[in-house]
Amino acid sequence: MKAQNKQIGTPMNRVDGRLKVTGAATYSAEYQLPGLAYAVLVGSTIARGRVSSIDTRAAERAPGALAVITHFNAPKVPGFAKGQNPSQPPTAGQPLQVFQDDKVRFNDQPIAVVVADTYERARFAAGLVKAQYVQEKHQTDMTVGTRQAFQPTQARKNPKSPVADYQRGRADAYQTAPIKLEAEYIIPTEVHHPIELQAVTAHWEAPDRLTLYDKTQGTIRTRNDFAKEWNLPEANVKVIATFVGGAFGNGLHSWPHESAAIMAAKQVNRPVKLVLSREQMFTMVGYRPYTWQKIGMSATPDGKITALTHEATGQTSTYEEFTESTVQQSRMMYAAPNVNTRYRLAALDVSTPIWMRGPGEATGAFALESAMDEMAHQLRLDPLEFRLRNYADQDPENGRPWSTKFLKECYQMGAERIGWSKRPLTPGTLRDGDWLVGYGMGVGTFGAHRSKAQTSARLLPTGTVLLQCATTDIGPGTGTAMTQIAADTLGLPPEKIRFELGNSQFPTAPTQGGSSTVNSVGAAVQEACLALRDKLRQLAAASNSAFAVAQKEDVVLADGYLALTGNPAARANYADLVRQPDDALVTVESKPSEEQKKYSMYSFSVHFAKVRVQPLTGEVRVSKLVSCADAGTIVNLKTAANQMKGGAVGGIGMALMEAATIDNRFGRYITKDLADYHVPVHADAPAVEVLFVNQPDPHVNALGTKGIGEIAIIGVAPAIANAVFNATGKRIRELPITPDKLI
Amino acid sequence: MATNPETDLPPTNHDEARRSFLRQSSLLTALALVPGPVVHAASAELDETVAAAFEKMPLKLEINGKKYKFSVEPRTTLLDLLREQLHLTGTKKGCDYGQCGACTVHVDGQRVNSCLSFAVMHEGKKITTIEGLADGDKLHPMQEAFVKHDGFQCGYCTPGQIMSAVACVREGHADSEAEIREYMSGNICRCGAYANIVAAIQEVKQGGQKV
Amino acid sequence: MNQFQYVRPTQQRTAITAVAKDPNATFIAGGTNLVDLMKRGVMTPQKLVDINRLPLTKIEHQKNSLRIGALALNATVANHQLVRERHPLLAQALNAGASAQLRNMATVGGNLLQRTRCPYFYDVTLPCNKRQPGSGCGALEGINRMHAIFGFSDKCIAVHPSDMSVALAALDATVLVSGPKGDRSIAFADLHRLPGDAPEKDTTLEPGELITAVEVPDGHFTRYVSYYKVRERASYAFALVSVAAALDLDGDNIVAARLAMGGVAHKPWRLAAAEQHLIGKPATEASFRQAADVAMQGAKAFKHNEYKLKLAPNTIVQALKTAAAA
Structure with missing residues (x-):
């Protein structure tokens, strides 16, 4: 069979579209289990100290109340008792062990969970729980935190850690150069806020068997975490996440509310559903950390960067060191001889952050790409020309060749579509009626990561091939892309493929994060399909010599039977092939090869923004965005473009409105819902034009994919900030760019 | 049509007790005048099943063309009634404060946030949820258009977007891209599929089909 | 949320009496702000008097003014021919508020009586004199980005959130109310009050007083x-x-x-x-x-x-x- 791309590259409709538009898609709070009880968390009202007492009597007596669990009566959690690190944090530290001690580490830390027979009763009873505290002095102020920043433990232990200090050439060489800039940039705390509230339904199906219907980006990671936490064999924990209502990173860590629901279910011996409130989404499931950054840059008069220094300090909690790749883009994007980076943490009395879309790279790109614009302006150079003069033809961080890099092509396509030639070199000079108009650009990059993944493939008697994998789909359209990959690999129409996901009992897959799902799972699906075809050929060969001598590529899986190209007589029916139920089943593990270490593998993007600014009121409207991606092979043009558009909208939020604010006197968020914490609405979202280079990368995997999710947002915020500068002459180095900053 | 799906709901013992209490009572509406809701019941340590009966009120609604009789606590929102008691989980809870639009349903044909009203306030009204939009297996044109234009990613805000979009066209607020964006701004899509949603609405509007 | 008693009178007098005689009772119309506040425990009425059955939805021109019933929905008012022709400013203000869904629920009377969106008012664990007299003003020394620059006191610096009210203030509207002591009309400027020493009081309405209509006088502000x-x-x-x-x-x-x-x-x-x-x-x-x-x-x-x-x-x-x- 000659693999012909009939589906890959087409804008196929989503395989689960009908379920989503009819309300039939089932999310984690929507499983109907007999005897289901409802849990509501009670949060602390101080940021640091101890819970000295909790009065739970009124709550316990409230109608319908089934249990009130606090650290005074919480069941023993074996994994906690072992003192190990049950929830495998992404970095150093110890995740919060809920209800295990009296210590308060952040405001709104869960201190009790109330379970009742209805949601209304649980919520009412939760309001009756009253705690007394011994308060200690807290610190939630990043301006103080930044002054006490420290190097992450993993960087101290391992100089090769990705968050360790980096240097090529001379450190801080920009300081002594004649043409230089030094600028500080701040992004505030941002919150993922998927529209689905974080929810888990915990069901002990037997004293040693646990099922979780959970909003997670990794069924296997969640399974492993809670198997360890409850000292159960992994096989005894089942995690279901068939539909995930957005996550953007907050499902990449296990959180206290999940432990609380499991504990509650154990205590009341009923399935328990726990849904966070919108307020709790600020404090209990991570966020993009407040980050201070400084860029130092020097250049020659003709626009060659001579030195670049990028420093960053990100916020973390007192109990976990959350780190991310904030300074990575500065190491490899531009061909400067002297580059150094320093990444630090500030530990505050807050909950732990977690990666949020584009994670540290999006934060870092705001600083780097703003500075690029500042330097271009200083040099009186077109910012696109400035970037071209510093284009890196190989990875300057390690000297390796790029696996593929079509960023120049992206620049060209995007500049043409936005009308870059209309951009005035002098800011504040272009008008449309009362409004100022400006153009800006920002570049993004993210590693084309791939990790090992398994997938099973089974030929069913109906002729359908069923593929199963534990991966999740938080929205990009994983099931659809996998269906297309399988259809093309097997030469079947997509209707003959069924791809099932979101179940930890399916073959192992990595978490859906870091733009790596198609790179990893896509490869596994392709290999599983090839393995299935080979297995069927072997089965056929046993009874039919034509198959025994046939070339692999000539074997065709038709509607329920196996055939040979060019030999119409050769045919093996399902019944001939499959004698035992698992004859037609294969499970493969796909992994990246050593060969790949020879290359630097990245996806690239460039975003061009056109903005309008009302000079009197400071209102900013993004009137057009053009996003161009070098993301390798595009499996589904429709869903991939959608993902890019979504990243652009996320970038608009980052640039113009998103900020979670703490009143440091109380150490408590005063932005508590979606009226205080603004995310873009329809009226904020312009037409986004998406352009793909769509050239396969031969080194990441056989499909040629590189990943889209992160580069869709990385670089958008600086593109908008740079456009605002071009429109107004005002350089805003602290996001979000709200009206007050422009008047 | 006049079924009583109350009997279709999985009864708990409490529900059973309450129902029999209510059947015995010839003055159902008088229940509302009985003082002493939960706080009183709790402080007086009344027998919980008796207290629960006093907490509830009768309610009649027509949901997706089907008539229902309920006994509900006045504090139960229309959203929680749909999701937790009727298991019509297509209507989503995204914020619970009227700030995201995921809970949008039609009440007597008008789009509203079901999270911000108590179910009892809709006595006698007709509710349409996403589950009641299609004509059997045939999708509503707006549902078709959302699939075609990929007007969603994770799918969670989608039912609310679609209910709102149908109303937006019916109201006559879909005459331009800008007007659609303004009149759809009560429905947040954090995945950012806005451009595709607008395209879907425009297609339906321009297609001129009955919505 | 606490349990509450719910009544749904069809007579205006019954509704007014129900609220007037019970300090823990309150009217509910659209509910778009009250239900929100009840979910967060900011308001905890023991009794809700649902006024949606009262005949207060009419929009009509009488003598020299446009009379808008208190239960007319924000969307209805914004789209009403008489409003668009005679008071386009009011239509614009209404459409600038909230969302299409909320405007289909919120009433004119309820819009006037919206509570502030001050975050300290909304969080029951933080000080707020408006919510809990004597507890202090969290915003005064706090994050007061959204707060007042006129007419505040050291007890409260919150702002009124309504858009519709801003237009009605400009248009010299009159608010008609009915209460236990009878009916009266209030000049728009006198309906809402400044915080002074009693920020818990948003308006000059007496207990049990119900807004029945708003009258907007005819004028030349049509274009x-x-x-x-x-x-x-x-x-x-x-x-x-x-x-x-x-x-x-x-x-x-x-x-x-x-x-x-x-x-x-x-x-x-x-x-x-x-x-x-x-x-x-x-x-x-x-x-x-x-x-x-x-x-x-x-x-x-x-x-x-x-x-x-x-x-x-x-x-x-x-x-x-x-x-x-x-």
Whole structure:
């Protein structure tokens, strides 16, 4: 069979579209289990100290109340008792062990969970729980935190850690150069806020068997975490996440509310559903950390960067060191001889952050790409020309060749579509009626990561091939892309493929994060399909010599039977092939090869923004965005473009409105819902034009994919900030760019 | 049509007790005048099943063309009634404060946030949820258009977007891209599929089909 | 949320008596703000008197004014022919508020009685004199970015969130109420109060008084009007500053003007002195700027809302420019 791309590259409709538009898609709070009880968390009202007492009597007596669990009566959690690190944090530290001690580490830390027979009763009873505290002095102020920043433990232990200090050439060489800039940039705390509230339904199906219907980006990671936490064999924990209502990173860590629901279910011996409130989404499931950054840059008069220094300090909690790749883009994007980076943490009395879309790279790109614009302006150079003069033809961080890099092509396509030639070199000079108009650009990059993944493939008697994998789909359209990959690999129409996901009992897959799902799972699906075809050929060969001598590529899986190209007589029916139920089943593990270490593998993007600014009121409207991606092979043009558009909208939020604010006197968020914490609405979202280079990368995997999710947002915020500068002459180095900053 | 799906709901013992209490009572509406809701019941340590009966009120609604009789606590929102008691989980809870639009349903044909009203306030009204939009297996044109234009990613805000979009066209607020964006701004899509949603609405509007 | 008693009277008198005799009772109409506040425990009524069965939805022209029933929905009012023709400023203000769904639920009476969106009011664990008299004002020394620059007291610096009210203030509306002691009418400017020493009181309504209608007098402000709302996103957000501007022009000459601001005080902030200043002036940016300077006299900012001292006059200018160009 000659693999012909009939589906890959087409804008196929989503395989689960009908379920989503009819309300039939089932999310984690929507499983109907007999005897289901409802849990509501009670949060602390101080940021640091101890819970000295909790009065739970009124709550316990409230109608319908089934249990009130606090650290005074919480069941023993074996994994906690072992003192190990049950929830495998992404970095150093110890995740919060809920209800295990009296210590308060952040405001709104869960201190009790109330379970009742209805949601209304649980919520009412939760309001009756009253705690007394011994308060200690807290610190939630990043301006103080930044002054006490420290190097992450993993960087101290391992100089090769990705968050360790980096240097090529001379450190801080920009300081002594004649043409230089030094600028500080701040992004505030941002919150993922998927529209689905974080929810888990915990069901002990037997004293040693646990099922979780959970909003997670990794069924296997969640399974492993809670198997360890409850000292159960992994096989005894089942995690279901068939539909995930957005996550953007907050499902990449296990959180206290999940432990609380499991504990509650154990205590009341009923399935328990726990849904966070919108307020709790600020404090209990991570966020993009407040980050201070400084860029130092020097250049020659003709626009060659001579030195670049990028420093960053990100916020973390007192109990976990959350780190991310904030300074990575500065190491490899531009061909400067002297580059150094320093990444630090500030530990505050807050909950732990977690990666949020584009994670540290999006934060870092705001600083780097703003500075690029500042330097271009200083040099009186077109910012696109400035970037071209510093284009890196190989990875300057390690000297390796790029696996593929079509960023120049992206620049060209995007500049043409936005009308870059209309951009005035002098800011504040272009008008449309009362409004100022400006153009800006920002570049993004993210590693084309791939990790090992398994997938099973089974030929069913109906002729359908069923593929199963534990991966999740938080929205990009994983099931659809996998269906297309399988259809093309097997030469079947997509209707003959069924791809099932979101179940930890399916073959192992990595978490859906870091733009790596198609790179990893896509490869596994392709290999599983090839393995299935080979297995069927072997089965056929046993009874039919034509198959025994046939070339692999000539074997065709038709509607329920196996055939040979060019030999119409050769045919093996399902019944001939499959004698035992698992004859037609294969499970493969796909992994990246050593060969790949020879290359630097990245996806690239460039975003061009056109903005309008009302000079009197400071209102900013993004009137057009053009996003161009070098993301390798595009499996589904429709869903991939959608993902890019979504990243652009996320970038608009980052640039113009998103900020979670703490009143440091109380150490408590005063932005508590979606009226205080603004995310873009329809009226904020312009037409986004998406352009793909769509050239396969031969080194990441056989499909040629590189990943889209992160580069869709990385670089958008600086593109908008740079456009605002071009429109107004005002350089805003602290996001979000709200009206007050422009008047 | 006049079924009583109350009997279709999985009864708990409490529900059973309450129902029999209510059947015995010839003055159902008088229940509302009985003082002493939960706080009183709790402080007086009344027998919980008796207290629960006093907490509830009768309610009649027509949901997706089907008539229902309920006994509900006045504090139960229309959203929680749909999701937790009727298991019509297509209507989503995204914020619970009227700030995201995921809970949008039609009440007597008008789009509203079901999270911000108590179910009892809709006595006698007709509710349409996403589950009641299609004509059997045939999708509503707006549902078709959302699939075609990929007007969603994770799918969670989608039912609310679609209910709102149908109303937006019916109201006559879909005459331009800008007007659609303004009149759809009560429905947040954090995945950012806005451009595709607008395209879907425009297609339906321009297609001129009955919505 | 606590349990509560729920009654649904069909007679206005019954409804009023039910609330008047019970200090823990409150009216509920659209519920868009009350249900929200009850979910968060900010308001904990023991009894809700649902007034949606009362016949208060009519919109009609009577004598010299447009009478809008208190239970008319925000969307209905905004789309009503009489409102669009006679008071386009009101229609604009209504459409600038909330979302299409909320405007289908919220009533005119309820819109007037919205509580502040101050985050300290909304979080029951933080101090707030409005929610809990005597507990202190969290915003005074806190994050007061959204807060008042006019008419505040050291007890409360919250702002009134309604857009509709800003237009009604500019249009000299009258509020009709009915209470245990009978009916009365309240000049719009006298409905909402400044916080003073009793920020827990948003309005001058007596216990049990029910808003039955709003009357908007006829006027010449049918064309040169603008409700200009500056917010942190393009729609579905509360105002940083909003301005209702209406002009009566004779050629380029200003015959009469109306101006009110939202997002700057505990009540819709009518700018009478600025209006006076505009009369007889040409409709130019220079005149508008002078009027804005007049309007800003006495403004004072706090740590995080200093920008309003600039944004407010700029928005006045922008609203007047937009109105004049309409």
